[in-house]
Amino acid sequence: MLRLFLLQLLLLACFSPSFVHSMESSASKCSNISIPYPFGIPGKSPSLSKGFEITCNPSGTGPVLPIGNSVFGILDISLLDGFVSILASANSQQCKGNHSVNLEGTIFTFSDTRNKFTAVGCNVVAMLLNGSSGYSGGCASFCSTKDNIINGSCSGVACCQAPVPKGLKKLELVFSIISNKDNSTPSCGEAFIVEQNSYMFSSLDLSNTNNTNPQYRPVVLEWSIDGGSCEEAKRSSYACRENTYCYNSSNGIGYRCNCSNGFEGNPYLQGPDGCQDIDECSNRNPCTHKCVNTEGSFYCMCPAGMRGDGLKGGTGCNGVGTLQIAIVAGFALLVLLLVLGFWTHWLVKKRKLAKIRQRYFMQNGGLLLKQQVFSRRAPLHIFTSSELDKATNYFSDNNIVGRGGFGTVYKGILSNQMVVAIKKAQRVDRSQMEQFINELVILSQVNHKNVVQLLGCCLETEVPLLVYEFITNGTLFHHLHNTSAPMSWENRLRIAVETASSLAYLHLATKIPIIHRDVKSSNILLDESFVAKVSDFGASRPMPYNQTHVTTLVQGTLGYMDPEYFRTSQLTEKSDVYSFGVVLSELLTRKKPIFDGTMEEVRSLALHFSMLFHQNQLLKIVDPEVAEEAGMRHVETVAKLALRCLRLKGEERPRMIEVAIELEALRRLMKQHLIKKSQPLLQESRCHEEMSIDVASSMRPDDDGIAEDESI
Known part of the structure; x- marks a missing residue:
């Protein structure tokens, strides 16, 4: 009890104003060596912390620095350099x-x-x-x-x-x-x-x-002062006092303080021993006439009728004569001519830039786009290049949010404060300009809650700029492979349903069917509520109803690409089904479509997944959290659907609408399983029948041939 009482008295004494003032005293000395604060000698001068304590032996070796079990004689302490x-x-x-x-x-x-x-x-x-x-x-x-x-x-x-x-x-x-x-x-x-x-x-x-x-x-x-960097120390115990600045130690450990320019003293102390203003006027009088001291600086005043900086080492103070007036007048005339020249140059440059923008607009099919927008009443806004320059800070690298094989995506804020994603596409083939404009109009009319909405475009640049709604929560690929936080199977299954629904909509419910051609988890964006949004239609192709396939140059992403399309160059809607099968496998396993391995190992997720399933070793690759949450019967059902999508022959794969129906049925069963785990999985066929009726009604197109925004 006595020890506790003495400790309380000591704490009261330490936090009294008189003690705080004594803490911030001037430097003490030991054997003619100055010991400046934050260093101190116990019993003689305080220190910032125990690590700054110095032992003084004035009759013997002088000041010594205790480190561990040893002491070392001090030759000098530099407060300025640390x-x-x-x-x-x-x-x-x-x-x-x-x-x-x-x-x-x-x-x-x-x-x-x-x-x-x-x-x-x-x-x-x-x-x-x-x-x-x-x-x-x-x-x-x-x-x-x-x-x-x-x-x-x-x-x-x-x-x-x-x-x-x-x-x-x-x-x-x-x-x-x-x-x-x-x-x-x-x-x-x-x-x-x-x-x-x-x-x-x-x-x-x-x-x-x-x-x-x-x-x-x-x-x-x-x-250095222990406590992290300057930014970290300012949030806790900051040792730098008034009129100082903080700088991080060059060795990367802690920070130090120094007096600001125009001040001198100890940066770790307050009051008269701290950083005080240097009176340049009284110390050295740098002016030829009158010197006026200011906080941290000074300035010189010249007598009336005289001009100059007033400094002894500068131009001093000089009278203004006829020659000076002529020089000033000539300088003013020169400035006026420069301003006029600059203004003329700016006007010429502005007109030239307007002509270049008009030329690009015509080359990129601007007139055709205006006609198509007017005739089809497409909700497509045509932006000017100035609008998008301001929105992206002139396409600063700091605004880049993604790069892909078909362009670079920038984040932009329009004048109405709407946040958008602006995609700078690759160079468009001038010979296919009419087809490009038609695809723009078609995509602008795609109206589905799980497809990223195309808001407009800009054709006044060398390459067209496409403006989409901005999705804030990143890609499905990032949430599956680049974060430690697990995603529940319930969320993953919902994302699979939403993705399959949007692809079925593109295949069936639009005026002209659209094949995405680059379905992958990095092209599935998630909003703040983790709702899936299919994006990046840079490789997509429309397909007329009277054709079964389109022959194109092979494009896509390794690991997701349909092997039949890769072999024959014939693009069909079943190519998207294969790519979706890889995404569904990713959702089940949290494995990348191409993963690292030795030369003897299978590196393709689709092949590895299929091989383990047929060897009855599905648990080796399925995400354990999915197996625990959903149960292996449910996992095997989803895996069978994924393998049907991954069949090598396109004609043996299900259509996207069939995949969407089965996934929605499985999702309903999953919800029932989570509510009542004892309910069997045998009601699947009944749910399939109910879903067929729902999807058929939701896929009916409106009068213009474009489907309403109804979830599949």
């Missing part, structure tokens, strides 16, 4: 042991700018260790005979030097003897850290490598 110069034996001997300084757990590190790592010995390699990460530096010294040794030279003959690694706290060495053919040269080596330019090599030092007594040499330590 250095402490000590006298230490920071060395390690190959034959006789280690006398190095261990700075681990302290606020100090060996300075990499003011020290040198030095090794003395013949045919010796001294390598610095950096914990478990290997070597961090070192050097080698050679000598065949003593005649080759030159006093004062440390360039590799009997003595070598190397930079000290940044942030070094402990001298851990590995010595290696290269050879020792000449027994007249000592076989032992010594390595140490010493202040640069303070050590002069002597051949006598070779004899000291066998000496057990430590050699004391000046060593420079860097110190």
Whole structure:
């Protein structure tokens, strides 16, 4: 109880105003060496923390710095540069042991700018260790005979030097003897850290490598305030006071403070001992006439009728004569001519830019697009290039949100504060401009809640710019493969249903069927509610109703591409079904479509998934969280559907509408399973029949041939 009472009294005393003021006192001295705050001598001057305490012995060795179980004499403390110069034996001997300084757990590190790592010995390699990460530096010294040794030279003959690694706290060495053919040269080596330019090599030092007594040499330590970077320290215990600035320590550990420009003093103290304004006027009077001191600076005043900077080393103060007036008038005229010239140049450049934009607009089918938008009443807005330049900060790299094989996507904010995604497409083939415009109009009329909406385009640039609604929550690929947070199977199954519904809509319910051609998890975006949105129609192709396939150049993504399409170049709606089968496998397994493996292993997810299923080893690849949440009967049913989509022959695959119906039925069964786990999975056929009626009604097109936004 008495100890607790005394502790309370001590805390009250520490937080009293008088004690706080005494904490921030001026620097004390020990043997004519200044000990500035944050350093301090217990009982004489306070310190910022225990790591800054210094012991003073004025009648003996003077100030010493305790580190661990050792103490080191202090030669100098630099508040401005953050250095402490000590006298230490920071060395390690190959034959006789280690006398190095261990700075681990302290606020100090060996300075990499003011020290040198030095090794003395013949045919010796001294390598610095950096914990478990290997070597961090070192050097080698050679000598065949003593005649080759030159006093004062440390360039590799009997003595070598190397930079000290940044942030070094402990001298851990590995010595290696290269050879020792000449027994007249000592076989032992010594390595140490010493202040640069303070050590002069002597051949006598070779004899000291066998000496057990430590050699004391000046060593420079860097110190910093513990507490993270400046930004981190400002949120907790910030040591910098008024009129100061903070800078991170160069060794990457902690931070230090300094007085702002125009101030001097101790940046760690408040009041008169802290950073105070430098009165430049009274100290050195830099002005030719009147000097006016300001907080952190000054300025000079010239007498009436005189002009100039008023500085002694500058132009001073001079009278304004006829010549000066003429010069000023000529300068004003020159400025006026420059302004007129700039304005004229700006007008010419603006007209030239307008002509270029008009030319691009015509080349990119602008007139045809206007006609199509007017005749079909398509909800497609035609943006100007100026609007999109402002929206994307002139297409700054900071606004890039994605790159793909068909263009770069930028985030933009329109003048009405609407956030959009702007895709800079690849160069359009001028010979297929009419087809490109038709596809734009068709995509603008796609109206489904699970398809990213095309809002408009800009044709005033060399390559067309497409403007889509902005989806905020990233891609399905990112949430499956690049985050540690698991996604529930209920959410994954819903995303699969929404994706299949949107693809079935594109295949059946639009005026002209659209084949996406690049279905993959990175082209399925998720909004803030994790609702799926199919995106990136850069590779999509419309297909007339009277055709079964379109022959094209093969495009797509490895791992998702339909092997039949890859082999024949004949694109059908079943190509999207295959790609969706890969996505469904991803949802089940959380495996990438192409994964790393040895040469003997199967690297294709589709092949690996199919092989394990037919070997009755599905649990080896299915995500354990999915198996636990849904049950293996449900997982096997979904896996069978995925494998039907992945059949090599397109004619054997189900249509996208059939896939959507089966997935919705499975989703309903899954909901019932989660509510009442004992309910069997045998009602699947009944749900299929109900879903067929629902989907048939939702897929009826409206009067214009474009389906309403109804979920499949």
